[in-house]
Amino acid sequence: MQELGRLEDLPQDYRDALNRNHLVPLWPSLRNVMPPHVPRPRTRPIAWPYQAIRPLLMQAGELTPIEKAERRVLVLANPGHGLEKMQASASIYLGMQLLLPGEWAPSHRHTPNAVRMVVEGQGAWSTVDGEKCPMERGDLILTPTGLWHEHGHDGDEPVVWLDVLDLPLAYYLEVAYHIDGPRQQPRPGRGDRAYARGGVAPTQVFTRSAKPYPMLRYPWKDARAALLELATDRPDLDCVQVTYTNPETGGDCENILGFYALMLRPGQTLTLPARSPACVFHVIEGGASVQAVDQHMELSTADTCCIPGWASATLRNASASEPAFLFLADEAPLHRKLGLYETRA
Numbered sequence: 431m432q433e434l435g436r437l438e439d440l441p442q443d444y445r446d447a448l449n450r451n452h453l454v455p456l457w458p459s460l461r462n463v464m465p466p467h468v469p470r471p472r473t474r475p476i477a478w479p480y481q482a483i484r485p486l487l488m489q490a491g492e493l494t495p496i497e498k499a500e501r502r503v504l505v506l507a508n509p510g511h512g513l514e515k516m517q518a519s520a521s522i523y524l525g526m527q528l529l530l531p532g533e534w535a536p537s538h539r540h541t542p543n544a545v546r547m548v549v550e551g552q553g554a555w556s557t558v559d560g561e562k563c564p565m566e567r568g569d570l571i572l573t574p575t576g577l578w579h580e581h582g583h584d585g586d587e588p589v590v591w592l593d594v595l596d597l598p599l600a601y602y603l604e605v606a607y608h609i610d611g612p613r614q615q616p617r618p619g620r621g622d623r624a625y626a627r628g629g630v631a632p633t634q635v636f637t638r639s640a641k642p643y644p645m646l647r648y649p650w651k652d653a654r655a656a657l658l659e660l661a662t663d664r665p666d667l668d669c670v671q672v673t674y675t676n677p678e679t680g681g682d683c684e685n686i687l688g689f690y691a692l693m694l695r696p697g698q699t700l701t702l703p704a705r706s707p708a709c710v711f712h713v714i715e716g717g718a719s720v721q722a723v724d725q726h727m728e729l730s731t732a733d734t735c736c737i738p739g740w741a742s743a744t745l746r747n748a749s750a751s752e753p754a755f756l757f758l759a760d761e762a763p764l765h766r767k768l769g770l771y772e773t774r775a
């Protein structure tokens with residue numbers, strides 16, 4: 431490959447003249463911004479064990495009242511991007527959020543899309559676009575772009591959930607903002623009931639939803655049952671995975687990030703090919719190891735890890751008797767829409 435000229439090769443007076451005129455020579459940086467054959471992601475493979483997060487999150491509950499936080503969140507920041515950037519990958523933000531009994535995280539809406547994956551506790555709920563969604567462990571709750579949402583807690587123990595947002599992308603695009611609103615009045619009608627059975631959706635001519643996001647809550651019991659039945663029905667299938675979809679369009683449930691549930695059979699080792707999007711793994715039940723790039727990460731229940739794009743990953747369920755269930759988030763819908771999606775063997 432041709433060696434390109436360096437900045438230091440240029441006379442200082444010429445570089446000064448470029449600076450004064452807000453001009454930059456491309457060739458010294460060309461190989462960095464467009465490296466040969468494969469990108470060089472800043473995203474590093476990294477794991478965030480829940481046992482490290484939980485005590486600090488509970489401490490935040492003592493140190494900072496909800497009124498002073500609005501959202502009491504510890505952000506899972508990837509050091510490859512710098513902690514201050516508060517991003518797990520180029521487009522994914524992860525936060526672990528605590529809501530204590532009786533607390534209310536007030537209503538607001540914002541441009542970034544979000545989802546919640548409930549990690550522990552009972553009795554919390556999210557009202558999204560007027561739909562009151564119970565929050566049970568393993569449930570996926572959507573709060574897509576522009577929809578009002580608030581969180582409350584009628585139970586008697588702390589509730590924790592994992593927030594996944596496309597905030598880094600919205601921030602980079604300079605479109606990130608929020609609006610505060612009044613407390614929502616829940617309305618009747620729940621998408622998790624109307625669309626409870628895949629393949630049987632409310633008939634369009636009478637009841638087609640005017641909502642772009644007709645289903646906001648994806649109960650874990652349904653996703654778990656779908657995985658177990660898929661595993662039984664297809665013993666030949668290596669990747670026992672389901673995608674959280676919009677039940678009316680069949681497409682991804684949100685526009686930018688994709689969300690999935692994966693089951694590893696007892697003792698299974700699964701190698702996923704290198705793909706352009708970065709990916710997050712969060713263990714809902716059981717334990718798994720994730721090997722990617724130069725990192726071997728042992729994940730227990732409620733642990734979370736992130737791997738960069740362009741890296742294959744080998745997942746292993748160490749239990750010989752029990753399946754492991756993981757929640758996945760990736761940037762695949764975004765890459766596909768932009769025509770940038772790639773898989774490499």
Ligand SMILES: [Fe+2]
Pocket residue numbers: 538539540544573579
């Ligand atoms: Fe929010």
